[in-house]
Amino acid sequence: MLSATSVRADGDLVQIRLRLTAMAEVLEVRRHALACDLESMQEEVLDELDRAQRVSEINFATALESATVDASAQLAHAIDVLDAGGYGLCEDCGARISAARLSFRPESTRCLTCQDRADSKRSGA
Ligand SMILES: [Zn+2]
CATH class of the missing domain: 1.10.287 (Helix Hairpins)
Incomplete structure (x- = not known):
């Protein structure tokens, strides 16, 4: 295990x-x-x-x-x-994505900071 x-x-x-x-x-x-x-x-x-x-x-x-x-x-x-x-590495900034984030969302390819930035860019905020 x-x-x-x-x-x-x-x-x-x-x-x-x-x-x-x-x-x-x-x-x-x-x-x-x-x-x-x-x-x-x-x-x-x-x-x-x-x-x-x-x-x-x-x-x-x-x-x-x-x-x-x-x-x-x-x-x-x-x-x-x-x-x-x-x-496990952020595709925007290259930082290691936290294990907690990866176990919750294994499909993550960005760290939380870069994901927030990408999301707000996409929603036009
Ligand atoms: Zn990042």
């Missing part, structure tokens, strides 16, 4: 890669389910009262699907970084 404080060895990276791959598979299944839900929602014929409710459901499912696509892309990116030997 590996302790959280153990030095990250090649075996750990193999485990991390397996975890990332498994997460990507779960996301792919979820994305497919969402796409199918959306399709059936859009095909269903509704009376006017249900239609407003349905529009908000479709908007929610669409947002969820797009978040799932983003998460899949980040997972694929993290696997690329891992394969290139840079796993």
